[in-house]
Amino acid sequence: VVTLTTDFGLAGHHAGVVKGVILGCNPAARLVDLSHAIPPGDLREAAWTLLWSWRFFPPGTIHLAVVDPGVGSPRRPLAASAGGHFFVGPDNGVLDPVLAAAGKAVAVGIDVRIPHHRLSSTFHGRDVFAPTVGRLSLGVPLRSLGEPVADRVRLELPQPRAIAPGVMEGEVIAVDRWGNLVTSLTAEALGEGGVRRDAAIRIGRRTVRGIGEYYAQAAAGAPVAVVNSNDHLEVAVNRGDAARTFHAGRGTRVVLSPATPRRSPPPAGKPRKDR
Amino acid sequence: VVTLTTDFGLAGHHAGVVKGVILGCNPAARLVDLSHAIPPGDLREAAWTLLWSWRFFPPGTIHLAVVDPGVGSPRRPLAASAGGHFFVGPDNGVLDPVLAAAGKAVAVGIDVRIPHHRLSSTFHGRDVFAPTVGRLSLGVPLRSLGEPVADRVRLELPQPRAIAPGVMEGEVIAVDRWGNLVTSLTAEALGEGGVRRDAAIRIGRRTVRGIGEYYAQAAAGAPVAVVNSNDHLEVAVNRGDAARTFHAGRGTRVVLSPATPRRSPPPAGKPRKDR
Amino acid sequence: VVTLTTDFGLAGHHAGVVKGVILGCNPAARLVDLSHAIPPGDLREAAWTLLWSWRFFPPGTIHLAVVDPGVGSPRRPLAASAGGHFFVGPDNGVLDPVLAAAGKAVAVGIDVRIPHHRLSSTFHGRDVFAPTVGRLSLGVPLRSLGEPVADRVRLELPQPRAIAPGVMEGEVIAVDRWGNLVTSLTAEALGEGGVRRDAAIRIGRRTVRGIGEYYAQAAAGAPVAVVNSNDHLEVAVNRGDAARTFHAGRGTRVVLSPATPRRSPPPAGKPRKDR
Numbered sequence: 001v002v003t004l005t006t007d008f009g010l011a012g013h014h015a016g017v018v019k020g021v022i023l024g025c026n027p028a029a030r031l032v033d034l035s036h037a038i039p040p041g042d043l044r045e046a047a048w049t050l051l052w053s054w055r056f057f058p059p060g061t062i063h064l065a066v067v068d069p070g071v072g073s074p075r076r077p078l079a080a081s082a083g084g085h086f087f088v089g090p091d092n093g094v095l096d097p098v099l100a101a102a103g104k105a106v107a108v109g110i111d112v113r114i115p116h117h118r119l120s121s122t123f124h125g126r127d128v129f130a131p132t133v134g135r136l137s138l139g140v141p142l143r144s145l146g147e148p149v150a151d152r153v154r155l156e157l158p159q160p161r162a163i164a165p166g167v168m169e170g171e172v173i174a175v176d177r178w179g180n181l182v183t184s185l186t187a188e189a190l191g192e193g194g195v196r197r198d199a200a201i202r203i204g205r206r207t208v209r210g211i212g213e214y215y216a217q218a219a220a221g222a223p224v225a226v227v228n229s230n231d232h233l234e235v236a237v238n239r240g241d242a243a244r245t246f247h248a249g250r251g252t253r254v255v256l257s258p259a260t261p262r263r264s265p266p267p268a269g270k271p272r273k274d275r
Numbered sequence: 276v277v278t279l280t281t282d283f284g285l286a287g288h289h290a291g292v293v294k295g296v297i298l299g300c301n302p303a304a305r306l307v308d309l310s311h312a313i314p315p316g317d318l319r320e321a322a323w324t325l326l327w328s329w330r331f332f333p334p335g336t337i338h339l340a341v342v343d344p345g346v347g348s349p350r351r352p353l354a355a356s357a358g359g360h361f362f363v364g365p366d367n368g369v370l371d372p373v374l375a376a377a378g379k380a381v382a383v384g385i386d387v388r389i390p391h392h393r394l395s396s397t398f399h400g401r402d403v404f405a406p407t408v409g410r411l412s413l414g415v416p417l418r419s420l421g422e423p424v425a426d427r428v429r430l431e432l433p434q435p436r437a438i439a440p441g442v443m444e445g446e447v448i449a450v451d452r453w454g455n456l457v458t459s460l461t462a463e464a465l466g467e468g469g470v471r472r473d474a475a476i477r478i479g480r481r482t483v484r485g486i487g488e489y490y491a492q493a494a495a496g497a498p499v500a501v502v503n504s505n506d507h508l509e510v511a512v513n514r515g516d517a518a519r520t521f522h523a524g525r526g527t528r529v530v531l532s533p534a535t536p537r538r539s540p541p542p543a544g545k546p547r548k549d550r
Numbered sequence: 551v552v553t554l555t556t557d558f559g560l561a562g563h564h565a566g567v568v569k570g571v572i573l574g575c576n577p578a579a580r581l582v583d584l585s586h587a588i589p590p591g592d593l594r595e596a597a598w599t600l601l602w603s604w605r606f607f608p609p610g611t612i613h614l615a616v617v618d619p620g621v622g623s624p625r626r627p628l629a630a631s632a633g634g635h636f637f638v639g640p641d642n643g644v645l646d647p648v649l650a651a652a653g654k655a656v657a658v659g660i661d662v663r664i665p666h667h668r669l670s671s672t673f674h675g676r677d678v679f680a681p682t683v684g685r686l687s688l689g690v691p692l693r694s695l696g697e698p699v700a701d702r703v704r705l706e707l708p709q710p711r712a713i714a715p716g717v718m719e720g721e722v723i724a725v726d727r728w729g730n731l732v733t734s735l736t737a738e739a740l741g742e743g744g745v746r747r748d749a750a751i752r753i754g755r756r757t758v759r760g761i762g763e764y765y766a767q768a769a770a771g772a773p774v775a776v777v778n779s780n781d782h783l784e785v786a787v788n789r790g791d792a793a794r795t796f797h798a799g800r801g802t803r804v805v806l807s808p809a810t811p812r813r814s815p816p817p818a819g820k821p822r823k824d825r
Contacts, residue, residue: 001295001298001303003291003295007727007728009726009727010285010560010585010586010587010598011585011587011727012585012726012727013584013598013599013602013603014583014587014726014727015583016553016582016583016584016603017584017602017603017606019582020551020553020582020603020606020607020608020611021606023551023580023582023607023608024606024607024608025551026378027580027608030298030302032291032294032295032298032306032583033290033291034288034291034292035286035287035288035291036285037284037285039288039334040727040728040729043729049287049288052288052292053288053291053292053295055300056292056295056296056299056401057298058295058302061295066375069765069766069788069789070764070765070766071764071765071766072763072764072765072766073764073765073766073767073777075766086706120778120779121763121764121776122764122765122776122778122779122780122784123777123778126606126779127779138550156357174290176284176285176287177282177284177286177287177289177315178315178316179315199536213347213396214345214346214347214348214396214397215344215346215347215348215397216344216346216347216348216350217348220763224337226396226397228395228397229397229398229401229402230394230396232456234397238344239316239344276573276577278566278570285560301729302630305577306571307564307566307569307572307573307581309563309566309567310560310561310562310566310567311560312560312561322564324562324563325639327563327567328566328567328570331567331570331571331574331676332573332574333570333573333574333577334795336570387616451555451559451562452558452562452564452590453557453590453591454560454590482729488622489620489621489622489623489671489672490619490620490621490622490623490672491607491619491620491621491622491623492623501622501671501672503670503672503673504670504671504672504673504676504677509672510585513619514619515592
């Protein structure tokens with residue numbers, strides 16, 4: 001199985017041509033689009049897409065990510081294994097978060113002298129990455145594709161931070177098709193107590209009180225916060241569009257607090273337990 | 276073969292992840308997108324998509340439909356067989372019209388305790404429906420997936436009605452990519468005589484006279500009515516956009532009348548024969 | 551392998567149904583979308599898509615192109631072989647450029663009496679072309695599908711022309727997802743000397759000086775011209791959108807001149823050599 005995550009869009013021939021080259025190498029490859037609608041050059045969105053997808057594919061899946069504004073420049077092309085999967089793409093950070101999450105990452109810089117078609121300077125998806133995916137899918141060992149890379153380019157994704165005891169600050173990291181606001185606040189980041197059901201989420205100038213179990217718990221048109229399928233806190237409007245309702249988008253600040261906002265921290269020496 | 280009809284959109288990771296889970300269950304599944312561009316929560320458009328597609332797939336095809344605003348709520352997940360095909364989706368009406376059309380429908384409520392990944396409350400496409408599709412594709416019997424359901428949720432699609440002898444009223448049910456207006460008036464609904472070639476179609480304030488054989492019969496920019504590939508009466512503008520020309524969209528009223536509008540019904544006792 | 555290039559869009563059921571019919575004929579067919587986002591009726595864009603894609607697929611691939619405003623009219627349906635690949639689509643010019651480029655083209659007019667489903671007058675992708683693709687993929691000989699066609703409909707694509715010694719005039723033929731302006735000026739058309747690195751490209755009222763190797767050579771926001779992966783001269787803005795920056799789109803005139811514009815042609819009898 002091979003997945004594709006690119007900023008090629010759906011109108012052009014680029015995604016199809018990449019698939020043609022892969023199938024030319026390995027006619028038995030099974031190709032699955034994750035997204036070709038990554039905004040041009042948006043490494044973060046591609047990184048989140050990979051993070052929220054890779055583990056749901058069978059072991060040995062090859063994940064190709066081509067968001068590559070530096071195509072043709074000396075930036076390195078990368079092939080890697082991590083968590084029992086393979087990852088292929090430019091060394092510009094797009095693969096970094098998923099390699100870190102999958103664990104035990106081994107990466108090589110792809111040797112582009114391996115002959116295949118011509119080597120253009122504008123379409124390495126076709127000329128470098130697709131042939132690499134084809135070779136990996138045929139069982140060619142990763143280490144034979146190029147020299148090991150130990151200093152891959154890093155990409156920092158927004159992380160939530162505690163700004164007061166029990167108060168976490170994060171931001172909107174994605175707006176999905178239904179207008180739901182996916183935040184950087186994860187159940188894991190919220191600590192041992194997990195998500196308090198009675199917490200309040202401030203987003204822009206508005207506050208959503210309480211964290212529910214599912215969208216339809218709220219009345220139609222009413223806001224609801226839930227922990228989504230990737231463990232991220234999400235603000236939605238049941239049968240509505242939270243992004244529009246809250247005038248929010250990627251980067252909008254989100255603050256999670258206990259239900260009754262505290263004006264001062266708890267007295268020293270008296271540890272507070274939220275649960 | 277597995278088809279997918281969802282309101283996931285093409286930008287997110289959702290459709291890809293559903294495919295990953297299916298391929299994890301059954302690497303030999305052949306996946307075909309019908310549409311991921313169903314407007315959020317639009318059960319009718321998903322139902323029409325299934326109705327106009329299912330019979331063109333080989334027997335035994337599994338059709339997955341995920342338009343599911345009630346995800347995570349107590350609404351039932353459904354798996355069904357009808358007309359030699361399988362259908363999987365939430366019990367909110369989205370599958371009802373195609374099950375009725377395919378005939379001999381047998382439905383079960385999917386037992387979600389069947390273990391697979393975690394069970395989120397926001398993404399049953401991944402956690403409930405995809406594993407069910409995987410199992411069905413491996414030959415697991417439908418009845419082993421859960422308890423029979425006899426009272427599935429119904430969904431009424433717009434039906435044409437006679438408002439005077441020979442005069443049928445319907446509405447626009449879909450606007451396709453070319454701006455063609457697909458109406459609820461079917462050749463079948465128009466009765467034994469079928470579609471009169473000299474009928475007049477009133478749509479909004481305008482009237483199209485005569486029903487043609489194909490789009491290019493009309494001059495470029497001129498309107499033309501045809502019976503389309505799914506037996507629905509359709510109003511088009513050759514090499515143009517009927518939706519724009521007629522200021523029409525889903526729900527716009529359409530009236531089909533004999534060419535010369537009759538002011539009174541035909542005399543009693545003298546049966547009228549349109550053809 | 552079967553590729554699909556259509557103006558069906560991604561919202562409707564049309565692309566999925568075509569795939570269903572193909573898989574019904576041949577369950578082993580491997581389907582790859584080139585594009586379903588060809589603007590309605592846009593034969594040129596479909597022709598470019600095929601030209602820039604076909605050679606990257608394995609020999610024997612069947613390329614289906616359905617951009618067919620004349621569907622249902624007496625226009626002929628075509629099946630052809632050229633360059634070791636197969637091509638299927640309406641005889642309206644959409645296949646002409648790729649057949650000419652692939653070479654040794656043999657075409658037949660598809661006999662639509664070959665029974666398959668019903669024959670609608672609005673969806674030959676489903677009723678004529680998909681069954682033809684299915685048959686070809688099963689090894690049915692091309693010549694058994696219908697009578698030879700020697701006078702296929704031609705389609706002229708914009709060709710660059712010399713307007714003065716060393717000065718070539720062309721136009722923008724495509725705008726890709728990143729806003730890059732793909733021009734009709736090809737390395738081949740620029741003659742034996744190929745592309746002069748010090749050339750100037752005038753596009754609308756602005757001029758880009760010099761032809762670079764890759765996008766990221768320019769500063770962020772600065773324009774850069776490159777020869778793209780299909781040998782077309784392309785004007786881009788690094789990490790920007792050239793179409794917006796240059797107020798340019800399909801059809802915008804582009805003039806390539808030597809770096810220092812000449813006011814008069816070189817003296818007669820003294821052949822100029824650019825390289």
